[in-house]
Structure formats: C-alpha cells, structure tokens
Amino acid sequence: MAKPTLLLIDGNSLAFRAFYALINQVDRFVNHEGLHTNALVGFNNLLDGIIEPFNPDLALVAWDAGKTTFRTGKFDNYKGNRDNTPQELVEQFEPLRQMVSLHGIKSYELSGYEADDIIGTMARLGEADGYSVTIVTGDRDLTQLVSDDITVWVTKKGISEIDHYTPAMIAELYDGLEPKQIVDIKGLQGDTSDNYPGIAGIGPKTALKLIKKYHSISEMYEQIDDMKASKQKEKLINGKQDALLSRDLAEILTDAPVTISLSDLKYKGPDYENIIPFYQHLDFKAQLVKLANQGYTVPTSGHNEDVEFDLNNTDLAVSAITPASLTHVSQLQGTVSFYLELDDENYHTANPVGFVIGNQENGYFASRDMELLTQNSPVKKILEDQTILKNVFNAKELYVSLKRLDVALQGVNFDLLLVSYLLDTNDNNNDLGALAHDNDYYAVMTDEEVYGKGAKFAIPEADADLFEHLGRKAMAINLLREPLLERLSKHEQTKLYEEIELPLTKILADMESTGITVDSEQLLQMRSKLTERLSELEQKIYQQAGHEFNVQSPKQLGVVLFEEMKYTPIKKTKTGYSTSVEVLEKMGDVPIVASILAYRQVAKIQSTYVEGLLRVIHGSDSKVHTRYLQTLTQTGRLSSVDPNLQNIPVRIEEGRQIRKAFVPSQADWQILSADYSQIELRVLAHITGDKNLQAAFINGEDIHAATARRIFGIKDDEPVEGNIRRQAKAVNFGIVYGISDFGLSKNIGVSRKEAKAIIETYFDQYPDVKKWSDDIIASAREKGYVETIAHRRRYLPDIKAKRFNARSFAERTAMNSPIQGSAADIIKIAMIKVQEAIAKAGLQAHMLLQVHDELIFEAPESEMADLEELVRNVMDSAVTLDVPLLVSSHVGASWYDAK
DNA sequence: ATTCTCACG
DNA sequence: ACGTACGTGAGAATT
Numbered sequence: 001m002a003k004p005t006l007l008l009i010d011g012n013s014l015a016f017r018a019f020y021a022l023i024n025q026v027d028r029f030v031n032h033e034g035l036h037t038n039a040l041v042g043f044n045n046l047l048d049g050i051i052e053p054f055n056p057d058l059a060l061v062a063w064d065a066g067k068t069t070f071r072t073g074k075f076d077n078y079k080g081n082r083d084n085t086p087q088e089l090v091e092q093f094e095p096l097r098q099m100v101s102l103h104g105i106k107s108y109e110l111s112g113y114e115a116d117d118i119i120g121t122m123a124r125l126g127e128a129d130g131y132s133v134t135i136v137t138g139d140r141d142l143t144q145l146v147s148d149d150i151t152v153w154v155t156k157k158g159i160s161e162i163d164h165y166t167p168a169m170i171a172e173l174y175d176g177l178e179p180k181q182i183v184d185i186k187g188l189q190g191d192t193s194d195n196y197p198g199i200a201g202i203g204p205k206t207a208l209k210l211i212k213k214y215h216s217i218s219e220m221y222e223q224i225d226d227m228k229a230s231k232q233k234e235k236l237i238n239g240k241q242d243a244l245l246s247r248d249l250a251e252i253l254t255d256a257p258v259t260i261s262l263s264d265l266k267y268k269g270p271d272y273e274n275i276i277p278f279y280q281h282l283d284f285k286a287q288l289v290k291l292a293n294q295g296y297t298v299p300t301s302g303h304n305e306d307v308e309f310d311l312n313n314t315d316l317a318v319s320a321i322t323p324a325s326l327t328h329v330s331q332l333q334g335t336v337s338f339y340l341e342l343d344d345e346n347y348h349t350a351n352p353v354g355f356v357i358g359n360q361e362n363g364y365f366a367s368r369d370m371e372l373l374t375q376n377s378p379v380k381k382i383l384e385d386q387t388i389l390k391n392v393f394n395a396k397e398l399y400v401s402l403k404r405l406d407v408a409l410q411g412v413n414f415d416l417l418l419v420s421y422l423l424d425t426n427d428n429n430n431d432l433g434a435l436a437h438d439n440d441y442y443a444v445m446t447d448e449e450v451y452g453k454g455a456k457f458a459i460p461e462a463d464a465d466l467f468e469h470l471g472r473k474a475m476a477i478n479l480l481r482e483p484l485l486e487r488l489s490k491h492e493q494t495k496l497y498e499e500i501e502l503p504l505t506k507i508l509a510d511m512e513s514t515g516i517t518v519d520s521e522q523l524l525q526m527r528s529k530l531t532e533r534l535s536e537l538e539q540k541i542y543q544q545a546g547h548e549f550n551v552q553s554p555k556q557l558g559v560v561l562f563e564e565m566k567y568t569p570i571k572k573t574k575t576g577y578s579t580s581v582e583v584l585e586k587m588g589d590v591p592i593v594a595s596i597l598a599y600r601q602v603a604k605i606q607s608t609y610v611e612g613l614l615r616v617i618h619g620s621d622s623k624v625h626t627r628y629l630q631t632l633t634q635t636g637r638l639s640s641v642d643p644n645l646q647n648i649p650v651r652i653e654e655g656r657q658i659r660k661a662f663v664p665s666q667a668d669w670q671i672l673s674a675d676y677s678q679i680e681l682r683v684l685a686h687i688t689g690d691k692n693l694q695a696a697f698i699n700g701e702d703i704h705a706a707t708a709r710r711i712f713g714i715k716d717d718e719p720v721e722g723n724i725r726r727q728a729k730a731v732n733f734g735i736v737y738g739i740s741d742f743g744l745s746k747n748i749g750v751s752r753k754e755a756k757a758i759i760e761t762y763f764d765q766y767p768d769v770k771k772w773s774d775d776i777i778a779s780a781r782e783k784g785y786v787e788t789i790a791h792r793r794r795y796l797p798d799i800k801a802k803r804f805n806a807r808s809f810a811e812r813t814a815m816n817s818p819i820q821g822s823a824a825d826i827i828k829i830a831m832i833k834v835q836e837a838i839a840k841a842g843l844q845a846h847m848l849l850q851v852h853d854e855l856i857f858e859a860p861e862s863e864m865a866d867l868e869e870l871v872r873n874v875m876d877s878a879v880t881l882d883v884p885l886l887v888s889s890h891v892g893a894s895w896y897d898a899k
Numbered sequence: 900a901t902t903c904t905c906a907c908g
Numbered sequence: 909a910c911g912t913a914c915g916t917g918a919g920a921a922t923t
Contacts, residue, residue, distance in 0.1 A: 553921055554903055604905060607919055635915060644917045647907035743913030804910050816914045852908045
C-alpha cells in the first residue's frame with residue numbers, strides 16, 4: 001500500500017515569489033478596496049494547481065513569525081541586507097492566511113524560528129511516522145532536507161515551473177554529495193541573500209572540492225594540520241569561526257520546539273461555501289467563473305460602482321422551436337432578446353448556425369433552421385417590427401447578417417456589447433460570456449469554453465447543448481440591460497449611447513453592407529508591374545550582398561549588413577539587429593541600403609495592398625466590405641478590418657496609386673472625399689481654452705507657421721522657412737501626443753536640450769495648454785479616468801503606478817485621449833447628421849468610408865455639387881466649439897482623383 | 900503565437 | 909536614473 005502523504009509548504013518564500021513574479025503588474029492587481037492582490041493571485045494558483053490535485057493526507061503552511069529568530073541571536077546581521085518587505089506585500093499576509101485556511105490547510109508559525117525550521121522539524125516527524133513527505137518552497141535552502149522519503153519542490157521562473165529535488169538529483173547537482181552536506185558547502189561559501197559570510201575567498205567551486213574530499217567542515221578542520229601549506233590553508237585557518245558560524249546558520253533545525261503534532265495537520269480540502277465570498281472580496285473573477293462552471297452558486301457581489309442589482313437568476317427556460325411552439329413565438333411582445341450565432345467573425349461571409357429569441361416572461365425559443373427566421377416566419381415579423389424592442393449583443397453584426405437573410409432589423413433597444421464598451425474600454429471583450437462575468441453574472445459560459453478555439457472550433461452537434469448556450473446568452477443580455485443602463489446614466493453617458501453610438505451602429509452597418517467597388521483590373525496591372533520591379537531589385541540586392549538571401553527576413557538581412565558587410569549596427573531589438581527604416585536611413589549613402597528600402601516599399605504595396613485587396617474582393621459585386629470595429633479602440637475611434645481601409649497608402653506616390661482602384665459603383669458616378677483640417681489641434685484649442693491658440697484658428701492662420709513664429713520668435717513681417725515650419729508642425733503633433741523632450745528631439749533631429757527649450761517656449765506661448773495638461777493629469781489621478789467632450793471615458797489605472805514608465809505612459813494618455821477621442825466624437829456626430837441630411841434631401845449618394853477625420857462618398861455626377869455643399873455644411877457645423885471647424889473636399893473619378 | 904516592419908490618421 | 913511620442917491592422921518570418 002502506498003504511504004500516506006504529508007505536504008509542507010513554505011508560506012513566506014512562496015508569497016515573496018508570487019509577489020515578485022507579478023511585480024510588473026502590482027498596480028493592476030488591486031481589489032475594489034485598494035488591496036493589492038498579486039501575491040494572493042499567484043499563491044492561489046499554486047494552491048489550486050498543485051495542492052488540490054495532490055490531495056495529501058496531511059498538509060501545513062509554515063510562516064515566519066517575525067524578524068528576530070534564534071539565528072539573529074547568533075549573528076546580528078543575519079538577513080541584514082534585506083530591504084524592508086514592501087507594503088504592497090505586507091498587506092497581503094493576513095488574507096493569505098485566510099486563503100490557506102479556506103483551502104482546508106493548517107497554518108503555523110513559531111516565535112523565534114523561521115518557517116524553514118518548522119518544516120524541517122515536521123518533515124523529520126513525518127518521515128519517522130512513515131509518511132511520504134513533499135516540501136513546496138521558493139527557496140533552495142530546504143533541499144538539505146531531501147531523503148528517500150522527503151522530496152523538495154522548488155519553484156523557479158516566478159512560480160509557474162517547479163524543480164523536484166530527490167537524493168539522486170542532489171547527487172547530480174553537487175557531484176555525488178548527500179543532501180545534508182549542503183550545509184557544509186554553504187558554511188564555506190556563505191550566502192549573500194541571507195547575508196552570512198562563509199570564508200572570504202572560497203566560492204562554490206572550492207567549497208564543493210573541499211567537502212568532497214573531507215566530507216564535512218568539522219572533519220576538514222580535524223585534518224587541517226595535514227594540509228600542505230598554501231594560501232588556501234591560511235584562508236581556511238583564518239576563517240574557521242566564520243565557517244562554523246555560517247554552517248550553523250545554514251542548518252535547518254529538525255527539532256524546533258513546535259507545539260503541534262502530525263495529527264493536527266489533517267488536510268480538509270477547499271471550503272467552497274466560504275471561499276466564494278472570499279474570492280468576491282478579492283475580485284477574483286476567474287476563480288468565481290470556474291466555481292460557477294462547476295455548479296456552485298456565485299451571487300453577485302453588488303459592489304460594482306455601488307449599483308445594487310439582482311443577477312441571481314440562473315434558471316433558464318429554453319426550448320427548440322417546433323411547428324406547435326411557433327404560435328408561442330409569434331405571441332412574443334414587449335421586449336425580447338435576440339441572438340444569432342455565426343460560424344465566423346466575418347459576418348459578411350459567415351454562415352448563421354442558430355438563433356434564439358425570447359424573454360424572461362415567456363421563455364426562450366431556439367433553432368438551427370434559418371427558414372424559421374426568414375420568409376414569412378413570425379420571427380422575421382418580430383425582428384422587423386419597430387414596436388417590439390430588441391435587446392441584442394452587437395447590433396451591427398446583426399444588422400448586416402440579417403440583411404443578408406433579407407431581414408430588415410428594426411427596434412434595437414439595447415446593445416450589450418456597445419454599452420459595455422462605453423462603460424469601460426479597458427476590459428471590454430467581444431465575448432458575451434466573458435463580458436457577463438465581468439459584470440458578476442456567471443450563468444453563461446464563454447464561446448471558447450463551449451465552442452473551443454482555432455482548429456478545435458466546433459458548434460455542438462446536440463441541439464440541447466447549442467440551445468442551452470444560446471438561451472443563456474439571450475438571458476444574460478436581458479438581465480444585464482437594466483444594471484448597465486443605470487451605470488451608463490451614472491456616468492452621464494446616456495446621450496453618448498443613445499444619440500451617438502447606437503444611431504452610428506446602423507449607419508456603419510449600411511456603409512459596410514454597401515461596400516466600395518474595387519477595380520481588380522487596375523490592381524492586376526499594378527501587380528505585374530510590381531512583380532517585375534521586385535525581381536529587378538532582388539537581383540540587384542543579391543549582387544550587392546554577394547549572394548542570395550531572403551531580403552524579407554530581418555534576421556538574415558541583419559547578418560548580411562552588420563556581420564558580412566560590417567556596417568555598424570545602430571539599434572538592436574530584443575532578438576537581434578534592428579533593420580527598420582529609421583536605422584537604414586541613418587546608415588547614409590549605402591547602395592545596398594537604398595535597394596533594400598526600395599524593395600521593402602514595393603513589397604509592402606504588393607503584398608498588403610495589391611494582393612491583400614484582390615483576396616477580399618467579393619465575387620458577387622466586385623466590392624470590398626470592411627468591418628468597422630466600433631467597440632475596440634481605447635479612444636473612441638473606429639478601426640477597420642478585413643480589409644483595413646483606414647491605412648490605404650497616400651503619403652508616397654507609388655503607393656497612392658492603389659487609390660486608383662477604388663472607384664464608384666456605377667457609371668457616371670464620382671467619388672467625394674471630405675476631411676477636417678487639423679481637427680485635433682482645434683479640439684486642443686477648444687478644450688484648453690488657450691486664447692493664443694484659439695486666435696490662430698479664428699484668424700484663419702496657418703497653424704504650424706503661427707506656432708513657428710511663437711516658438712522661434714519670428715516677427716510678423718519675416719517669412720517662416722519650410723524647415724522651421726516642419727519643426728513647429730512636429731511640436732504641434734508632439735503636444736497632442738503628450739510631448740517629451742526625448743521624443744521631440746528624435747523626431748526633429750535636435751539635441752534633447754534644445755527640444756526641452758522648445759517645449760518650454762511652447763508652453764510659455766500657449767500657457768493655458770500647459771495648465772490644461774497639468775490639470776488633466778491631476779484630474780486623472782483623482783478620478784481614475786479622463787473624458788471627451790461627449791463624456792466618452794477612458795480609465796487609466798496606471799496613472800498612480802510606481803513604475804516610471806507605466807505612469808508616464810498613463811500621463812501622456814491622459815492628455816492624448818480627450819483630444820483624439822473628442823475628434824472621434826465630432827466625426828461620429830457628423831456622420832449621423834450627414835446621413836440624415838442626405839435622406840432628407842433625397843439624394844442617391846452613399847457614404848462609403850470613414851478614415852478618422854475623413855469621409856468618403858459616392859454619388860451621381862449630377863448631384864455631386866449638392867452633395868459636396870451639404871457634406872461640408874454638415875461637417876463644419878456638427879458641433880460648436882470655441883474655434884471654427886474647417887473642412888476641405890475634393891471630387892474625382894476615383895479615390896485617388898478625389899484629392 | 901510572437902516579433903518585426905510598415906501602412907494610415 | 910529611469911526610457912518614451914498617441915491611436916490602429918496586416919503580412920512575413922520565426923518561434
């Protein structure tokens with residue numbers, strides 16, 4: 001029969017390990033009361049991951065009782081070089097003990113002794129009593145206890161990996177020595193972390209050699225007279241006291257006067273009843289989700305911004321739609337939740353695999369049969385009925401996918417995804433289950449849990465499984481509506497949601513469905529020209545390098561440039577030499593570098609744009625249909641994927657040619673492009689209230705030239721030279737990004753000192769910009785977030801971080817986000833008003849694209865003049881700021897020509 | 900899955 | 909002294 005097991009855990013060393021493993025994120029792991037939890041998280045993972053599966057018969061966590069022990073009595077400076085334990089860790093010790101207790105494990109400490117000594121003593125007791133003993137620690141000192149019945153597990157690399165020390169492993173590590181001889185080694189070599197000396201001049205190598213020869217320190221000194229005279233012998237004789245003391249300090253007691261016995265250590269296993277409130281107190285969401293999935297009831301903690309709400313409802317009534325139940329479905333009224341599952345995230349091409357409709361009062365009805373959703377079904381009728389309100393998750397996806405099924409969705413009342421994003425852009429997650437968990441509702445799983453991910457993704461075959469998941473999603477949407485809307489209102493974001501984001505959803509859906517026509521002939525012609533250019537450049541590069549290699553591999557290119565050709569590396573990445581444009585341009589006039597830069601430019605255009613776009617043109621309509629992500633960015637901007645139409649080349653002519661392929665969808669139609677000029681600087685002038693900056697815009701000045709005059713002291717009657725204006729432009733951008741002297745100096749190629757002086761002058765000239773910067777950072781520290789003009793919020797948890805880097809980044813963000821985000825607010829408002837105006841004017845025009853400060857339209861040539869006028873008027877009056885908004889616009893036969 | 904590079908505002 | 913401009917997405921190489 002297997003031996004009973006005893007598990008001994010070194011509480012202090014593991015707490016330290018866990019704390020420092022997550023030290024980089026110490027400011028991210030904070031519960032709602034401000035308690036740091038990084039060590040708690042790591043320790044809990046250890047308990048769940050190791051102790052629970054181990055399921056020992058006996059278990060104990062030993063703790064240090066304080067700084068003074070019998071060792072400090074022997075040697076004042078024992079551990080004397082240790083910094084004070086950080087406050088962030090100290091505050092976690094008490095909850096750590098609670099955590100241990102809730103996991104059904106005894107804690108023990110003994111005044112005057114270290115955790116090590118408790119462990120040593122209990123280990124020997126267990127060994128003698130016939131237990132198989134396992135010690136878990138973060139400290140290798142305990143390996144001296146290893147025996148046939150005592151194994152020591154030492155965590156390494158944080159706490160994720162573990163080394164298992166057995167007598168055989170010790171023998172291998174110490175060249176055949178026994179575990180108990182480790183103390184003799186340490187007696188000779190000392191221990192810097194515990195701050196005892198050993199013998200000066202004896203390191204690990206010599207210590208090992210000596211102990212191999214003499215077996216122990218005492219035997220060595222017995223035989224020291226026989227040792228032949230040497231420097232080493234002198235050192236040993238002089239250091240005898242140190243060696244004996246150090247050995248004494250290194251030795252772990254196995255007979256400490258403990259007041260517990262093995263029978264006190266019975267392992268009870270986790271106390272699930274009481275661990276749930278404990279996890280809630282610590283905000284351990286992941287743990288709560290795990291418990292909820294195991295069938296434990298996890299009630300809402302209700303501390304979420306003090307909004308109390310009841311999300312305890314977990315009883316789902318979901319049924320498959322049958323011909324008989326169709327009557328029930330058709331009788332649904334008031335408010336329903338609707339959810340449509342697709343087999344892929346690209347809803348322009350994905351297949352619907354199931355849907356669910358219903359509410360708490362009447363139950364939920366699910367089906368895989370899309371015919372029940374289309375044609376003359378009652379479901380279609382409900383979806384198209386404006387008076388029946390729909391609660392959904394991701395309304396834009398729904399608009400587009402239902403339109404593909406010939407269903408025109410109306411009456412969207414609540415979009416869970418959109419609201420969650422507005423409430424907190426940080427922990428927004430496109431998964432409904434994860435999002436529900438974030439809001440303390442656990443009765444729904446994540447898609448990854450149900451469907452798997454990557455190659456393993458699969459929709460469950462059993463109706464019961466799929467419908468249960470869909471039903472729970474629909475139920476979560478319904479239950480979360482009220483509490484989330486209440487929080488939205490507390491944030492003063494109701495207007496932002498109802499009047500900007502929700503109407504915009506429909507507009508974006510229409511733009512995406514409409515798509516933009518891409519002339520594939522144009523792209524194919526470009527492709528053959530570029531292929532030729534690429535092979536010419538490639539041959540030239542091979543010739544210049546002296547051999548063939550993969551030009552597109554930064555690694556191989558690094559070897560060619562900086563090893564074979566011996567050019568001086570300017571910058572390194574963490575994996576090797578950097579070969580970025582920035583670096584290559586600094587290398588000066590080198591022929592191969594010029595070829596490489598040209599190659600890179602062409603290769604980028606070819607792969608990303610020509611071939612990338614050709615791949616995503618829909619065969620059915622010769623258009624590309626991007627998806628705008630409305631709930632992704634931290635600032636409120638949109639982003640565009642599959643394809644990204646917000647980064648089509650424009651700055652370099654060769655790439656700009658790509659825009660010739662973007663053409664109107666019908667003959668005799670044209671493209672209109674209208675963009676805001678310097679919208680971010682105008683927003684800056686508005687929100688800072690800086691009169692000097694505002695004056696420049698009000699007077700219609702060239703803003704970069706005006707800044708140049710101020711920061712370089714150029715008189716009104718003198719001209720502003722191009723290079724000076726360029727520098728001023730960089731300063732203006734820098735201000736918007738949250739300037740630093742380093743960043744500016746790098747950007748405009750002046751010394752850091754000069755850059756610093758320029759920034760100071762800027763702030764002298766625009767004093768209210770400076771004041772606003774300081775104020776917004778102070779406000780972010782106080783409130784924890786910053787806001788745009790439309791109350792879009794961005795939380796900045798790092799604004800109080802101790803780490804300089806993280807904090808500085810948060811401070812720059814505090815300045816940039818209100819600016820970038822308010823500009824995003826403005827163009828979103830403009831889009832809504834433009835769409836209304838186009839409808840009201842009865843124009844055929846379509847809004848096609850949004851590129852942050854630019855809108856692209858197509859319209860018949862005949863209505864283009866009206867459209868241009870309308871768009872300009874709406875855009876420049878979208879909001880009223882203290883400075884005017886200026887719009888420039890162009891019409892042409894393609895996006896390229898609308899310049 | 901991550902890193903590097905580069906396209907846009 | 910720290911080590912930096914803000915916000916994105918995609919392709920290719922590499923792990």
